[in-house]
Amino acid sequence: MEIKLTLNGKAVTAHIEADTLLLDFVRARGCLSVKRGCETENCGLCTVLLDGKPILSCATLAARAAGHHVQTLEGLQEEAADFVGFIADQGAEQCGFCNPGFVMNTIALLRENPDPTDDEIRAYLAGNLCRCSGYEGQLRGIRAYLDSKKEG
C-alpha cells in the first residue's frame, strides 16, 4: 500500500507492506536513533512524536501514521541539545541505547509541563526503562537544566 506522511518535516511517499511497524519504517528511512528494546510495549526505547504526542513506534503501524507528522530525535536535535548536556554532566547517558526514547519523551514532557516537579518527571518518564543509570542521574540532569533556565 502507499502512504504519505511527514517525517521530520519532509514529505514522504512510500509503498509499504500493510503490517510494517512505524519503528521499522522510520529506521529504514535513516532515523536510526529509534531503538527496539522489547516486543511488548514495555521499554519506551522506540518513542517518537506523532503530531507532537509521544507514541511507541513498535506498537504503531506505519499505515496509522499516514497523513500525520512523525518526528524522531533526528528531527529534534536542537530542542534536545538544549538539555541533554545536563544529562551528560551527570554521566547518566551510560550505554546510550535507551537515550533517544528517553530524550523524546522528555521533550514531550517539557512541552506539556515546562516546570515539572521531581515526582511529575518520574511519573511522565515511568515508561522509559533504563538498566544502566538507576534513573537518579537522569533526574538530576533534568533538574539541573530546569534550574539553569530559572537562573536565566
Added chain:
Amino acid sequence: MENKHVSAAVRKKDAMQLLLGKPAFMEDVTPADALVVKVLRSPHAHALIEEINTDLAKKVEGIVAVYTYKDVPQRRFTLAGQTSPEPSPWDRLILDRRVRYVGDGVAIVAGETEKAVNTALRRIKVKYTVLEPVLDMHTALDHPVLVHPEEDWVSVIPVGADNKRNLVAQETTSDGDVEAVMADCDLTFTRTYHTKACQQAMMETFRTYTELDPYGRLHVVSSTQIVFHLRRIIANALDIPQSKVRVEKPRIGGGFGAKQTSVAEVYPAFVTWKTGRAARMVFSRAECQTSGCPRHEMEMTVKIGAMKDGHIRCIDLHTLSNTGAYSEHGPTTVGLSGHKSIPLYTGGLEAFRFSYDVVYTNVQAAGAYRGYGATQGIFAVESAVNELAEMLEMDPVALREKNILREGMVMPAYYGEKANACALDRCLTRAKEIFGWEEKWPVRDMGNGKVRSAGVAMAMQGSCISNVDIGSATVRLQEDGTYTLSIGAADMGTGCDTILSQIMAECMGCKLEDIAVFGADTDSSPYDSGSYASSTTYVTGKAVEKACTQLKANLCAIGAQMLGCTVEEVEFASTSVRKKDGSAEVSLADVANKTTIGNNTSAQVTATHCSPVSPPPYMVGMVEIELDKETGSVEVLDYKAVVDCGTPINPHLARIQAEGGIVQGIGMALSENVTYDEKGRITENNFFQYKIPTRLDMGKLQVEFEASYEPTGPFGAKSIGEVVINTPSPAIAQAVARATGVWHRTLPITPEKVLMGMEEA
C-alpha cells in the same frame, strides 16, 4: 601534587553523540541488507532429534541456507568469555543432536528478509525423542539422567567436573578448625537462602553482524565485552585459525556480564563462513530472556558460630549452583559466593569453610552477571548475620562493627590477600550518619496499615582475576602533539574509554580532548582479556600508566637528541622536553614532528599489566522501606550507600555505576523472578512478566564515597562496577523481616510472598 584529570567529574567522551541518538550501535553501523539469521529453538527441555527435515524451509523464497546438527563442526567448545584454557568445560557444538533446554538451538536459518526466515522456521519438521529432563538442581548430582552423557565432553582444567555425575565443579576450602570453633561457640545456627537466575536485561539484546573482508577473513562486528576471547571462541567453533577472524565492537547497549558470553556470535559467523554472505542476527527480547546467559541460580546454606556478645567466630558455607544446560562460567561464579562474602567478617573469624557443587540441569544455561556469584553469597551471609543480630537482640550495625574486616588485615577466606586499602569501617560510620540509622532502625507503624522499617548490608568484590586478567594500552604521540590511546577493553556504557583517557591525560599532562581513544578491534587493539571481573580501571588503567611512563622516556630520548645532551639531563614537562637545569627546552610539538623525520625512537608504546592481587572494593547499603500490610507490597523509600572504590577516577561515572547497580539489586530483591513450568519453560520471557525497576520503583538514592588508596592500582583506584549490586537483597530482606517478623530467604520478595508469609506467621 593535585591531580588535574584523575578525580575530575568530566563528561563521557561519547556522551553527546549517544544522547543525540547518533548511529553508534551494531544495527546502526552495519549494512541492513545482510542476511537475516534466526535460530529454531527446542520446545523440549531434553530430547534427541530423530529426524529433521528442512526441504520445505529451503524452498521458501529468499531463504539462502538452513543448517542442522549434521552441518556443523564436531569439536566441542565453550561460549564462556574466559582466558584460555577456560575453566568452563567444553560441552557445546554450534548445533547438537541432543537438545538440553527449552530454547536450545535446533536449526539455523538465513534468508533475505525476516518474513522469509520466519516462514522457513515454521516449515522445518523435527521429530524428537523426548527424554526425561533434570529440572531440579537439588537432585541433579548423580541423577540417573545425564545432561551431557557424550564421550567427547572435555573439562580442560581441573575444576572437579564430571559429566557422568552432572557435575560442573566441586571444591572445599577452609581455614582453622571449623568443628572445634563451632563447638566452642555460645550459639550456632544454620539457614538456607535461594537466589534466582536473574537476567541482565541490558536494553540492547544480543546481536552480531558478520561479513567476509577483502582478504576473505571473517569480520565480526558484535555487541561484546570480550573481543579477543570472542575471536578464539569463534575460531574454535568454526574450527578455523584465529588469523581468519577479526572481531570489532561498536558502542554496546549495556552488558552487565551478559556479553561476556558468546551468545549470538557463532550463528551468523557460521552462516557467513559457509555462504560468503554478510549476515546479521538480532535476538528478540523473548529470546534474550530464554536463550541468554543469566545469573547462576544458587542455594546457599550458611552456618554461623558466634558468642553472646556478638563475636562471629566461624562461618561454614555450602553453595549449590545451577549452571543449567551448559557450563559457561559455572566453575568460576560459584567461588565468589564464599570468597567475596566470608572475608567481610575477617575481624572476628577464627575459622571458615566454604564448599560447593555446581550442577548441570535442563534449563537455560547461566553465564556472567554483575556480581558474579558474590551477589548470591552476600545475600546469604549478610542475611544470616542480620538474623544473628535479631537472635542476639543486637543492632546489626553494632554487630558488624565488632566483626568487620579492617585495613591491614590478612583475609584467609580471600586467597590470603592483605586488605591494603579498606575503608569498610568508615563506610559503615558514614552510612549510619547520612541514612539516620538511629531514627530509622526502629520499626514505625504509620497508622494506615503501612509500616516503615530499615535494613543494612555490606559488600565486597574484586578488582580483576588476579594473576590471570591482562590489560594493555597503546599510547602514541601524533605529529601535531596530540595523542591516541588504543585499548582492547570494551566500554559498554561504563565510561572506560573516558576513564582511561583521564588516566593518560594525568600521566602526560595533556588536555583530555587531546587524546583520541579507540577500542576495541582484535586487528588493531593491544591484547586485553576484556571488560569483566571489575578489572578495566584497575588493570587496564595501570597498563595506561605504564605505557605513558615508557612513552615519556622515549620522548625524552628524542628531546635529548634534539637538545644535544644525554637523556639523563632532560625531563618530560608535558608541553616540552627540557633540560633539568632549565637552560634549554624543545617543545612537544617539535618533538612530535621530529618523531616523523629521520627518527629511530618509537613515539608509540604498548604496555601490558597483570596484577598478582585483586583488591576488593567495599560498600555499605542502608534501605528504608514502607510495607503495606494489606497488600504485602514493599516500597523502597530511601537507599543510602557509601562505597570504597579506592580513588574514584571519575566521581560522576562512579556514582552512576553505584546508582545503577543498586537499582538492579532492588529489582533482584523485589520483582525479578524466573520460574519454570513443569516442562522446563520459563514463564518470565518478556518485560511484562520479568519486572525490572522503573523510575517509580527505586525510591530516593544517595551514594557517597569513602576513598581509600590502593597502592597497586592506578592513582589508588580499585573497582566499582560489580560491588554495587550486592547490598539491596540482604538489606531489603532484613527490612521486610523487621516489618513483618518473617525472614524471606528466597528471592524475589514479592507482595504475594510477603502477604502469605504474614498470614502463616
